[in-house]
Amino acid sequence: MTKKSSSVTIRNVARQAGVSVATVSRYINHNAPVSPEVAERLIKVMAELNYLPHAAARHLATRKARVVGLLLTNMTNDYFAPLLNGIESVVSQHGYNLLVATHRSASNNDFQPPIGPHNTDGLLVFAASLKDEQLYQLHKKKFPVVLIHRTPPDDLPLPFVTVENKAATRAIIDHLIEVHGKRRIIFMRGPIHNEDSHWREMGYKASLQAHGIDYDPALVLAGEFERKVAQESMSTCLSSKYPEFDAVFAGDDEAAIGVFAALQQAGRRVPEEIAVAGFDDQRMSSFLNPPLTTVRAPTEEVGRVAGQQLFNLLQGLPVDPVSLLPTEIIIRRSCGCNH
Amino acid sequence: MTKKSSSVTIRNVARQAGVSVATVSRYINHNAPVSPEVAERLIKVMAELNYLPHAAARHLATRKARVVGLLLTNMTNDYFAPLLNGIESVVSQHGYNLLVATHRSASNNDFQPPIGPHNTDGLLVFAASLKDEQLYQLHKKKFPVVLIHRTPPDDLPLPFVTVENKAATRAIIDHLIEVHGKRRIIFMRGPIHNEDSHWREMGYKASLQAHGIDYDPALVLAGEFERKVAQESMSTCLSSKYPEFDAVFAGDDEAAIGVFAALQQAGRRVPEEIAVAGFDDQRMSSFLNPPLTTVRAPTEEVGRVAGQQLFNLLQGLPVDPVSLLPTEIIIRRSCGCNH
DNA sequence: TTGTACGCGTTATCAC
DNA sequence: GTGATAACGCGTACAA
Numbered sequence: 001m002t003k004k005s006s007s008v009t010i011r012n013v014a015r016q017a018g019v020s021v022a023t024v025s026r027y028i029n030h031n032a033p034v035s036p037e038v039a040e041r042l043i044k045v046m047a048e049l050n051y052l053p054h055a056a057a058r059h060l061a062t063r064k065a066r067v068v069g070l071l072l073t074n075m076t077n078d079y080f081a082p083l084l085n086g087i088e089s090v091v092s093q094h095g096y097n098l099l100v101a102t103h104r105s106a107s108n109n110d111f112q113p114p115i116g117p118h119n120t121d122g123l124l125v126f127a128a129s130l131k132d133e134q135l136y137q138l139h140k141k142k143f144p145v146v147l148i149h150r151t152p153p154d155d156l157p158l159p160f161v162t163v164e165n166k167a168a169t170r171a172i173i174d175h176l177i178e179v180h181g182k183r184r185i186i187f188m189r190g191p192i193h194n195e196d197s198h199w200r201e202m203g204y205k206a207s208l209q210a211h212g213i214d215y216d217p218a219l220v221l222a223g224e225f226e227r228k229v230a231q232e233s234m235s236t237c238l239s240s241k242y243p244e245f246d247a248v249f250a251g252d253d254e255a256a257i258g259v260f261a262a263l264q265q266a267g268r269r270v271p272e273e274i275a276v277a278g279f280d281d282q283r284m285s286s287f288l289n290p291p292l293t294t295v296r297a298p299t300e301e302v303g304r305v306a307g308q309q310l311f312n313l314l315q316g317l318p319v320d321p322v323s324l325l326p327t328e329i330i331i332r333r334s335c336g337c338n339h
Numbered sequence: 340m341t342k343k344s345s346s347v348t349i350r351n352v353a354r355q356a357g358v359s360v361a362t363v364s365r366y367i368n369h370n371a372p373v374s375p376e377v378a379e380r381l382i383k384v385m386a387e388l389n390y391l392p393h394a395a396a397r398h399l400a401t402r403k404a405r406v407v408g409l410l411l412t413n414m415t416n417d418y419f420a421p422l423l424n425g426i427e428s429v430v431s432q433h434g435y436n437l438l439v440a441t442h443r444s445a446s447n448n449d450f451q452p453p454i455g456p457h458n459t460d461g462l463l464v465f466a467a468s469l470k471d472e473q474l475y476q477l478h479k480k481k482f483p484v485v486l487i488h489r490t491p492p493d494d495l496p497l498p499f500v501t502v503e504n505k506a507a508t509r510a511i512i513d514h515l516i517e518v519h520g521k522r523r524i525i526f527m528r529g530p531i532h533n534e535d536s537h538w539r540e541m542g543y544k545a546s547l548q549a550h551g552i553d554y555d556p557a558l559v560l561a562g563e564f565e566r567k568v569a570q571e572s573m574s575t576c577l578s579s580k581y582p583e584f585d586a587v588f589a590g591d592d593e594a595a596i597g598v599f600a601a602l603q604q605a606g607r608r609v610p611e612e613i614a615v616a617g618f619d620d621q622r623m624s625s626f627l628n629p630p631l632t633t634v635r636a637p638t639e640e641v642g643r644v645a646g647q648q649l650f651n652l653l654q655g656l657p658v659d660p661v662s663l664l665p666t667e668i669i670i671r672r673s674c675g676c677n678h
Numbered sequence: 679t680t681g682t683a684c685g686c687g688t689t690a691t692c693a694c
Numbered sequence: 695g696t697g698a699t700a701a702c703g704c705g706t707a708c709a710a
Contacts, residue, residue, distance in 0.1 A: 007456065007480070009703055020681045025705055035679060050476060052451070055458035056404065057703030059395035060686045067438075067458075075424045078417045078622060085414045088441060097453055099406070100439050102427060112391070114436055117346065119394035119406075137389060141346070227622070257626050282623075283417060283566070287596055289628030348687055359697045364689060374695060396687030399702045 008049045017045045028053060068122045068310060069099040069115035071129040073191075077225065077254055078282050079299060083148075086303020087124060094311055096121075105131035117143045122310045124148055128193060132156075144313040148306045150195055159313070161306045161323035165196050165279075168295040168327040169203030169249070170210075172277050175293075175329065176247050177211050180275055180336045184216075186237070186248035188223030188230060188255050197225070197251060200279060204249060218243040223255035230258030238266045246274060247335075253278035253285050256292055256334075271336040281330055291332035291339070298325050347388045356384045367392060407461045407649060408438040408454035410468040412530075416564065416593050417621050418638060422487075425642020426463060433650055435460075444470035456482045461649045463487055466533060471495075483652040487645045489534055498652070500645045500662035504535050504618075507634040507666040508542030508588070509549075511616050514632075514668065515586050516550050519614055519675045523555075525576070525587035527562030527569060527594050536564070536590060539618060543588060557582040562594035569597030577605045585613060586674075592617035592624050595631055595673075610675040620669055630671035630678070637664050 010028075014021045019038055026032045027042050034042075045051075059065045068091055072080065084100070091098045101114045105128050113130060115123065122144035125135070132153040138145050139156055147160035176182040187204045190197030201220075208215055221237055223230035230250060237243070250256035256278035263270055270276050270290060278285065281296035305323050312319045331337050349367075353360045358377055365371045366381050373381075384390075398404045407430060411419065423439070430437045440453045444467050452469060454462065461483035464474070471492040477484050478495055486499035515521040526543045529536030540559075547554055560576055562569035569589060576582070589595035595617035602609055609615050609629060617624065620635035644662050651658045670676050 007703090010705095011703080021704075022682080022706075023680060026680090029705080031705090033679065038679085052455065052457040054399075054703050056395040056398035057686090058705080060393075060399055060688090061703080061705045063686075065395065075420060075427060078420050080423075081414060081417050081420045084419075084423075084439075088414060088439070092441065092453065097458065098439050100423075100427070100437050102431065114431065116391065118391040119436065257623065260626055284596065284621075284623035284627070287599055287627045288623070289626060289630065291628065346687090349689095350687080360688080361690085361697060361699090362695085365696085368689080370690090372695065377695085393687050396702090397689075399704090400687080400689040402702075 007054070008051050010051070010053065013042070013045055013049060013051050016049065017041045065119060065121050066095065067097045067099055067120045068124065068307075068314075069101065069120040070124045070126070071113060071115060072100065072102045072126045073104055073129045074102055075100075078284070079252070079254065079280060082283070082300040083126075083303040086300035086305075087307045088303075090304055090307035090311065096311075103129050105129060105134070117141055122146075122314055124306050124310060125150065127195070128191070144310060146306050146309045146313065146319075148302065157321065159309045159319045159321050159323070161302055161309060161325065162196070163297045163302065163325045164327045165199035166203040166206070168329055169200040169279065170207045171203075172293070172295055172329045172335075173204050173207035173249060174210070175331065176249070176275055176277065176335060177207065177213070180247070180271075182247040182275055183213055184243070184245040184247070185219065186243075186245045187220045188233065188248065188251040188259070189220055190223065190225040190251050190255075194225070196279075200249075200251065216243065219245060223251040223258070225252045225254055227254050227258040227261075230255035231262045232258075234259045234262035235265070238262060238268070248274060248276050250276060250278050253280040253282045253292060253294055256285075256294070257288070260288065260334075271334050275336050276334040278334075286330075286332060288334070290334045293332045293335035293337065294330050295327050296330050297327050301325055346393070347390050349390075349392065351388060352381070352384055352390050355388065356380045404458060404460050405434065406436045406438055406459045407463065407646075407653075408440065408459040409463045409465070410452060410454060411439065411441045411465050412443055412468045413441055414439075417623070418591070418593065418619060421622070421639040422465075422642040425639035425644075426646045427642075429643055429646035429650065435650075442468050444468060444473070456480055461485075461653055463645050463649060464489065466535075467530070483649060485645050485648045485652065485658075487641065496660065498648045498658045498660050498662070500641055500648060500664065501535070502636045502641065502664045503666045504538035505542040505545070507668055508539040508618065509546045510542075511632070511634055511668045511674075512543050512546035512588060513549070514670065515588070515614055515616065515674060516546065516552070519586070519610075521586040521614055522552055523582070523584040523586070524558065525582075525584045526559045527572065527587065527590040527598070528559055529562065529564040529590050529594075533564070535618075539588075539590065555582065558584060562590040562597070564591045564593055566593050566597040566600075569594035570601045571597075573598045573601035574604065577601060577607070587613060587615050589615060589617050592619040592621045592631060592633055595624075595633070596627070599627065610673050614675050615673040617673075625669075625671060627673070629673045632671045632674035632676065633669050634666050635669050636666050640664060 027034045103113045126148045149162045152158040221233045250259045278294040281294045285292040353363045366373045442452045465487045488501045491497040560572045589598045617633035624631040
């Protein structure tokens, strides 16, 4: 009674409508004209049978998956909600689907990334979710890739989209120094080799230098762009006499939360004793206690632009080799201002 | 020079290794024994050729996509970061991939959902991303589905996972009334027909009744679980004389942020004049200004459990028809307490 | 405008 | 232990 295959195929539709599979296919893809009567019959039969073209069969036949992939290092950060949202909007707008996966390109990670040419038409690669070598291989296969918050390795002309880090960070450190008279400012690093962190540190150093303040390595802590790590780093730092400090640039908002927690737990007042600044301007940052002075990064826009670039690639349209989205500093109260 | 197909197939591997495709397939899937020498040759050839089995071909042959889908109504809420994280962890743990899509089951939405039996092995359906009818159809095809934050329609034995809403909401309203003497408490609704909102409202009403407070329809506002909407609703309410109120249960934390913003803009002090409570306990909620009194919902756990149920379904293992995860009230300062 | 038949890359069923 | 080969569901020449 039950047929071998429970799913209804194009053949069933064809038979039921009294036409050939070719005709059905043509109607579905609107490739070639189909007589009105046939079209009418088809639309009815397809509804009755609840027919859906099998994605894999289509993929195999057309060599197009109609799927793009997003490779992340993790998803434990609220930062990713707007990013995903931006990406998803352009992906669905193009009638594509989105495959989301996490993968870390640590040296000990010998696993193949879970998404790639075998199951997608193109990849959005976030930060260090892939190592250089894997990027080279993808490029060798002419596989469409756009990088997010990461620049391509040498001689690899991959389009990338990220935000302006250095100038904004410098501006916010300038503010800490010039307006609030801070001189012992902690810099919290992100993950090792993270490019955003790198450029933010450049901005930090530039500001110090411009103000004749010596760079003190003891003032750079590991925040890893993670709340827990930042909190622990801050706590450890707090529990020892040295170094003294009067402000902390947390690296990102996520870490700033951790800093808030550690400071609060240690009974240090923000911003009266210690000024704190972040980076990203996550959705909640203006509602923190105190409201967080930070740099606004257009995260959702980053997602949208990256998605658009990928589709340009897929459609053979010209792409922008680099999209450097502007940032701006947002002065609130955690630095000591009264906004 | 360039071959017709740029991708390397199992045939290339087979030829290069001097064996048949069947042998290669067997080695890849570890289905049947392969002589050690052949295995060694294969592993080398596959590495050289950088061979990856084509997902669509596999899908077609095995009738398994090794992909599960997550259907959301939107992704503009920070709530989804932990949910996604929980889901992704179990999905990748099973060697599967995750297809994420948004779809609204509004009556005007005649589009087919972008994921389903044609491109996944099973679906995680969040709240109202699918309408009853579509659920029935999927079930008729014996397609594995687990519901998140939604109960199945009549006679549909779909497993679902959600959190305890009513008792926790009642407890938090009790707290507002008993500890802080509030009597005019605004209830902010979520989206129409949203089940969480429904049960939270039940809890709200139960508390009022238990304290002999009349239910006043003028005190229920539309928050929609969205910050912007909640803010606007609150502002509108604030700008008119009536109704007076001394507290607001925002429906969820997201809306609570909007309430904070509106109240602040109107110069009303939280919690001195108005007490505010939320639901979810998002990651940032304890760092809001003031720290938000709310209900902790184990969102990441919801994701994990839902994922596990789906894989149980896929593997023919027994499933829990209902997973009702416990919640607890978290008293902080936005209600007027001093924690 | 419509139909026939082959190929897409893989697995699975035979036979050896 | 290994090799041919028929599906899997669809698109698309090529023919009519």
